[in-house]
Amino acid sequence: MKALTANTLREGEVVFWNKGAWKLRFGEAELFEDDAVAEAAALAAVNPTQIVEPYLIDVEAAEDGFAPVAFRERVRALGPQNHPQHGKQAEGGHDIEVIQHAHGVARSAGRHNLIKLKK
Amino acid sequence: MPKLIRLHGQAADWANDSFVLVGEEDAVPASGDVILSLARFQAEGAALLDDGRSVGVVLESDQAVEDLAYDLPRLSLVALRFPKFRDGRAYTSARLLRERFGFGGEIRAVGDVNREQAGFFVRCGFDAFEPADGSTPEQWLAAAHRFRHVYQRGADGREPAFVERNG
Amino acid sequence: MYRYDAIDRAFVQDRTAEFAGQVVRRLAGEITEDQFKPLRLMNGLYLQLHAYMLRVSVPYGTLSSVQLKKLAHIARTYDKGYGHFTTRQNIQFHWIKLADTPAILGELAMVEMHALQTSGNCIRNITSDPRAGATAEEIDDPRVWSELIRQWSAIHPEFSFLPRKFKIAVTAAPQDRTAAKLHDIGLLLRRARDGSLGFEVIAGGGMGRTPYVGPTIREFLPAHHLLSYLEAILRVYNRHGRRDNIYKARIKILVAQLGAEEFARQVEAEWEAMDRPSVDAPDTELARIRGFFNPPGFAVLPPKSEVFEGAKADPAFARFVRNNVHAHKQPGYAIVDISLKAPGETPGDATADQMDAIADLAERFSLDEIRVTHEQNLVLPHVRLDDVPAVFATLKAIGLSTPNINLVSDIIACPGLDYCALANARAIPVAQDIATRFADPERAELIGELKIKISGCINACGHHHVGHIGILGVDKKGEEFYQFTLGGSAAEDAEVGKILGPGLPANRVGDAVETLVDVYLRERKDGERFLDTYRRTGLTPFKEAVYAEAH
Known part of the structure; x- marks a missing residue:
């Protein structure tokens, strides 16, 4: 499963795509079963005056919900661990708790279409 | 053909560009002013100059200006290519042309050339630009002269802060 | 402290106006993100995981009260009420909005500050001794020279698009508190026998993926030639530094590939060919700058209180x-x-x-x-x-009396994966865990000087290579793993640490540090620091203890 994410241009805020609109919470993200549909959405979502570098992330089923696979993406969906009062996690809620309690090893392979550093 | 902005002192204008850049595979036109790659110039330049043609050379960013030192007095222009604007080697090339070799012809910036670099270009001795971003001479000038003061000596004759302060 | 004159003020105002214009053009879609990114980076603005991050330059680590209050104001007004001081003597704000940045730069300009060249492939903020002007050890005030370099490097026409970033350190004390030998250029002030002032010039140090302790390329450079010599080094680097591979683009790779001697020869040749008097600042300017660093009105007091x-x-x-x-x-x-x-x-x-x-x-x-x-x-x-x-x-x-300078809980950590878009692993929680384990000040003092440095990726902002204990977060098939190095030093005895063994999962890092400390306490002889014991015993006892526990 995939979701589409980006940061807003003006604020740098983390956002998630849902059927033509950008949402503030991971819990509101549209989940794509079909990679081709996800990639089409990523192309359609490009809007250089609204957001910066949209990309797809891997999502997996977690207990009672869904969570990004990559640790990095969980951090983006939650906020920094050293300041629980900052970022998305501050508001709490079911989707946040699901990510906070997601089991298993997060794989960084969950990022797609990122600029790759030359090795 | 790309448009050319040429600097005249504190002014800048669209310029008529009489020079034709000769492609690597192309024959040199029978007449008119030409710009050649370094390799083509080393092979064919002397003959063209002897015919009284105006000749320029385009240097890639990894080519050394020292290779042109002997011929500079006879060259009309040197074009320095920016393959990406992040590649800053040509700034050094331009300063060496002006300050070390005393080149008085045109130094033209070609390639990934944008108005955000205008100030750097002018300070390093460039006086002609092929803007890749559609900038007008007015925009170019505004960007080039944004800073009222500078802190170092360049090839543009501006006095650095340490001279202004003690002048 | 240095104070701006009308020229400095105009310069920073012009720069702020330029960036404000670029932000407007970006928001309007007139320039693309690809074009804008290098422009915002040269003004210290990154896009990180949660927001933009603005890195404000603290020139050679000096602040006045008014400046620090302005930083507090920025933290309160434009961020979430805090800031993060970095290993480059700068401060970062982690929750910044792009649209606010022109206003923030304007506020900074009001107190003679800027974010100029805190990122990008240009000459970065100069590092200097935080005890400059206060320690009896120094032979001159390194801030004089740092300020001279700050001005010379500001929007340098030739050296703003270098192969990679470029960091310069200046120190004048035998105890190096600047990590000078780990900088692209380290400048150590020296006095010649005749009393004249000069620099030992070190070039090609650095951390990152390929750490090097920089070699000396000139034993004594007469001080008044500083700028022309720097210009010669930068020119050789700008022309010949690699541009095809981001990990091989720093000057350290060029110096290592040419060899220090050949690199020095090229620099000297360039320097000889240069019109030096036009580059070097005149004595009047040096005297002007020096005037700002005169002793700040000390009272005559008895030595004991x-x-x-x-x-x-x-x-x-x-x-x-x-x-x-x-x-x-x-x-x-x-x-x-x-x-x-x-x-x-x-x-x-x-x-x-x-x-x-x-x-x-x-x-x-x-x-x-x-x-x-x-x-x-x-x-x-x-x-x-x-x-x-x-x-x-x-x-x-105000919760800032922790008596742990240079002790085990005085840990360097980069922001890591909690904030940074480049990070592979978290650094802050690791530091928090270790420091909490050694929170007992008596125990920390018993252990003595021990520098733990943690980076969340190979870029080494947390200086892990030069930690007595270095900890590098890596991404091992998606899991956070931490690779230990021992025996590094950023001081005058600079050294790159040696890898202890295979990386450890996050939940074993704290225990491993405790084990390393236990081995040290067991092995140490009178007066030895952790680093001294390690240098005497080598890796083996430490390695055995850490990996024995693994089973």
């Missing part, structure tokens, strides 16, 4: 003095370090309220000056011994 000595009856104060208070060149004064490493807190973070309180302290007790160290702490450089107890009491009240 009864108030100070008497206050040591309080064991907490005595401990603070032992660890955080250092000798000053002026009788009756002291240098007071403020640790931003309270166990359990984020290394290098300060809240807006703390910044305001420290600014007030500096105003009242430290001749208006504050310094930032590359170890992410702050310094009050000029405190009367009589006033140290009052300073301590205030620091205690």
